[in-house]
Amino acid sequence: MEKSTVFFFLALCFGLRALSAMADDEAVKVKVGVVLDSNSLIGKMGLSFMDMALSDFYEFHKNYNTRLTLFPKNSMGDDLEATAAALELIKKEEVEAIVGPQSSSQAAFMADLGKKSHVPIISFSATTTMQSLSSRRNPYFFRATQIDSSQVKPIASIFKEFNWRQVVIIHSDDQYGEGILPSMRDALREINTRVADETAIPQSASDDRIAKQLYRLMTMQTRVFVVHMSPELGSRVFAMAKEIGMMGSGYIWIITDGMSNFLSEIDDSAMEAMSGALAVRTYIPITEKLEEFQRRWRRDKEISELNIFGLRAYDAIFALAKAVERVGTTEFIFKNSNVVSGKSTDLDNLGVSRNGPRLSEALSKTHFKGIAGDFRMVEGQLKSSAYEIININHQKNITAVGFWTPENGLTQTLNSTEMSSNSSAANLSRIIWPGDSSSFPKGWVSPINEKKLRIGIPVKSGVSKFIREIRDPLSSNTKKTGYSIDIFEAVVETLPYALNYEYIRYANDVGVMAGSYDDLIKQVPRGEYDAVVGDISIRESRSLYVDFTLPYSEASVSMVVLYQDNNKKAWLFLKPLTLDLWLTSGFFFVFIGLVIWTLEHRINEDFRGPPSHEIGTSFWFAFSTMVYAQREKVESNLARFVVIVWLFVVLILTQSYTASLTSLLTVQKLEPKFNDMNQLKEKKVNVGYPNGSFVLDLLITEGFDRSKLVIYNNMAHCGSLFLNGTIAAAFDEVPYLKDLTTTYCTNCTIVGPMMKSNGFGYVFPKGSQLGRDVSNGILNIMENGVLQDIENKWFKSNISSPDPNSLISTTLGLESFWGLFLLSGAVSLSAVIIALARFVHERRHDFNLSTDSMWKRFLLLMKNFDQKDHTSPAFRRNSRDENRDESRDENNSL
Structure with a gap:
């Protein structure tokens, strides 16, 4: 039984093999040319992978009616040899497709041949960007690999992650090295990173020439280098960089896939x-498919490790075999040219593949999961896929620190958004940088031979908090400081590169400012200064010839006036409550008095008597609840409930009034003499303005009398004008006024803002990248609180100068108490309605028996209401007391 089973399986295997052989013999042979450099790594690997791909493909697809047959040619690494080989394959062999132009320059020549003969040209290693290889110009060229420009976005993402703002690109001095530069510049420009230098090194460069270029780069401040070249040249560059000390701490090196794939x-x-x-x-x-392929590949001892280009070659043959089968088995023939020539390389003798257009269309639509990933053509080239970010360590240790995908950008893993707690950056795992450093470098150092930026600063008269010079008594050197200087230097600390600069005073021979602020700013477009730092107002007229940064100060012009004591006002006690709250409170006192009279009139002697007595008693009772001094008793439960609710309202109201009045009397002791510009113009008082400022034009525009405008030179001068009564108010930009109120006139306060301005900014030439970086730095120090700390350092708040607007906050309005009044009103009305309804119900018989008119009946009802209710407990109690008193009197008389 066992022998028969074995025999059956052997017969089955031989039968299947025979059927497979018969299928191969009957299948249509489709010629495919292969042009590779058989002496190169890519060439040897590519041809070997293509043979394996054909074997695997037809092992899985035995029923296919087509079979690819490869016709390999050696290009010997030369463009002309590659073109000649392709020409020979098309003319003599009449191949239906050619695989393997190894470089982009070879592909450019061969693509033209494919376009002329309608023969698809498929490259798995030509990665350089070239316009001649676009699908629009060459519809028969297919790039079965990722183009070099597809990796510039992952590289730019790394720069953005670490906030590197300058880079040096080191590339090979050939078509491959230069091809990536345009797309690299564009990608870095989008994230505001500047290419500080592009260094081209020829493939044949000597070690001395490489060292000379690297020494030149060492003198620059940039320490971030992107290397794009072949593995052979790149190995020499890194060896020399290590020898001269450029692979130590502080340096950053990023390698493109031209090296990382090998x-x-x-x-x-x-x-x-x-x-x-x-x-x-x-x-x-x-994938399992890739792991199985790796096990088979390790049997080949010539090449030790798989390479992306070998895998792309494998997938390219798979795609071509699928496309050929989809086209079918007919018309795999050439239409010969009618031109006769004896030269085998004459392009006019090229035939045209009749099946080329259909095969090209089938290739464009081919989609499958290959061993290198998803295979899908988009406009003649492989769709961009994920990139891996790796970190190279000692002993060839390569660690994946992140990934980049077109959809999600940088991530630590492809399948999770969780971040490692010890990551060097938010989206990358821990990185070991050159010099075995685990903290990422800044990417720049102070330059060695770069010229200093000349930064102009205004010369301030007197003592200024904006720009101040401090002389060191030991070295006799002067140090620049002040509000404007400190903010600028804090911004410089945030820049992702070093800034070598010096301050230049805009002064004449005697040390006085050499001109106006406008004159100082005009020195920038003239080239005298590279920038201007100081208390420079941002004005539209100035922005016509220079660029301003974002404002670092408040953008408004305000006024300063003296304080006056508001506690001396006779009617200050009325301020705690608004008018509507006073009126509402008074109305409810009257209303509650009427409610209590209505509820107590028939049963309480205290609320009976002549009309004047009843009115006085009711109002006295209501208003006395304010101090809880009411002497009259309330007899009905409804009245008691009304009084309880009303006392709660009075308690809240009086406590709030007391607190507000206390605040006015103790905390808010001062208020400005003038609250707006109209009061100044009505009173016709003198108003101060700074010398040489645009504030004068603003005041004249607002309608101030020019004869009432007094000029002052600085804040000390302005303070003296206030003290001697020359001016009643002064107008200036907020930062100056803070200096005035904290140093020279502490009994003054800022009122405003009155007029809008653009604030202070720094000046740079038109289109300056440094100016944009400084603007970003200003935003940075605003967000992290450094700017506020600097402002507090130079302009501490005046403790005795409360904000006059805060007076409003101590005044109570009806909106805070309407709920209490609503509650009290609802309870009172409900009690009155219940009491009246009860009275009408008790007198219903008298009312119904009457034959008088409705008006007389109503008057009768009111007359009855005015009478005492002797059935009430209060009157019965009083009657018993009176009888007891009479009995006592009679006994005493007896």
Whole structure:
């Protein structure tokens, strides 16, 4: 039984093999040319992977009616040889497709041949960006690999993550090295990163020439380098960089996939030199299919490790085989040219593939999961996929620190958004930088030979808090400080690069300011200064010839006036409550008096008597509840309930009034003499304005009399004008007024803002990138509180100068108490309605028996209401007391 089973399986295997052989013999042979450099790593790997791809493909698709047959040609790494090989394959072999133009320059020549002969050209290694290889110009060229420009966004994302603002690009001096530059510049420009230098190194450069270029880069402040070149040249560059000390702490190196895809082929010494570098390379998803392929590949001892280009070659053949089968088995023939020529390389003798357009369309629509990932053509080239960010350490240790995808950007993992607690940046895992440093470098150092920026500063008369010079008694050197200087230097600390600068005083020979502020600003477009730092007002007229940063000060012009004591006012006691609250309170006192009279009149002797007595008693009772001094008793339960609610309202109201009045008498002791500009103009008082300022034009525009405007030179002068009574108010920008009220006139207060201005900013030339960076820095110190700390340092709040507007906050309005009044009113009305309803119900018989008119009946009802209710407990109690008193009197008389 066992022998028969074994025999059956052997027969089945031989039968399947025979059927497969018969299928291969009957299948249509489709010729495919292969043009590769058989002496290169990519060439040897590509051809080997393509053979394996064909074997695997037809092992899985035995029923297919087509079979690809490869016709390999050696390009020997030369563009002309590659073109000649392609021409020969098209003319003599009449191949239906050509795979493998190894470089973009080779692909450019061969793509033209494919366009002329309608033969698809498929490259798995031509990554350089070239206009001639676009699908619009060459619809028969297919790039089965990711283009170099697709990696510039992952690189730019790394720069954005670490906030590096300058970079040096080191590239090979050839078409491959220069091809990535335009897209790299654009990507970095989008994140406001400047390319400080582009260094081209020829493939044949000597070590001395490489060292000379690197020494030049060492003198620059930028310490971030992007390397885009072949592995052979890159290995020499890194070896020399390590030798001269450019692979130590503080340096950042980023490698493109031109090198990172061949790290396994780089020798140990070069890998040691690259320790600490970051690299981007195409991410290859680990699948069962890939792992099985790796096990088979390890049997080949010639190439030790898989490479992305080999995997792309494998997938390219798979895609071509699928497309050929989809096209079908007919018309795999060429239409020969009618031109006769004896030259085998004559392009006029090229035939045209009749099946080329259909095959090209089928390739464009081919989509499958390959061993290198998702295979999908978009406009003639492979759709961009994920990139892997790797960190190179010692002993060829390569660690993945993150990933980049078009959808999510940088992430630590592809399947999770969770961040590591010890990450070097939010979206990357821990990185070991050059010099075995775990904290990421700034990316810049102070430059060695870069010229200093000349920054002009105004010369202030007197003692200024905006710009101040302090002389060191030991060294006799002067140090610039002040509000404007401190903010600028705090901003410089936030810049992601070093800034070498010096302050230049805008002064004449005698040390006085050489001109106006407008004259100082005009020195920037003239090239005398690279920037101006100081208390420079941002004006539209000035922005026509310079750029301003974002304002670092308050953007308004306000006025300063003296205080007056508001506690001496006779009617200050009325301020705690607004008019509507006073009126509402008074109305409710009257209302509650009427409610209590209505409820107590028939049963309480205290609320009976002549009309004047009843009115006085009711109002006295209501108003006496304010101090809880009411002497009259209330007899009915309804009245008691009304009084309880009303006492609660009175308690809240009086306590709030007391607190507000106390605040007015103790805390808010001062208020400004003038609250707006109209009062100044009506009183026709003198008003001060700063010398040489635009404030004068604003005041004249607002309608001030020019004869009432008094000029002052600085804050000390302004303070003296207030003290001697020359001016009643002064107008200036808020930062100056803070200096005035905290130093020179502490009994003054700022009222405003009155007029809008743009505040203070720093001046830079038109289109200055440094100006934009300083603006970003101002936003930075605003957000982290540094700017507020600097302002507090120079302009501490005047403790004796409360904000006059805070007087409003101590005045109580009806909106705070309407709920209490509503409650009291509802309870009172309900009690009156219940009492009247009860009275009408008790007198219903008398009312119904009457034959008089309705008006007489109503008058009768009112007359009855005015009478005592002898059935009430109060009157019965009083009657018993009176009888007891009479009995006592009779006994005493007896």
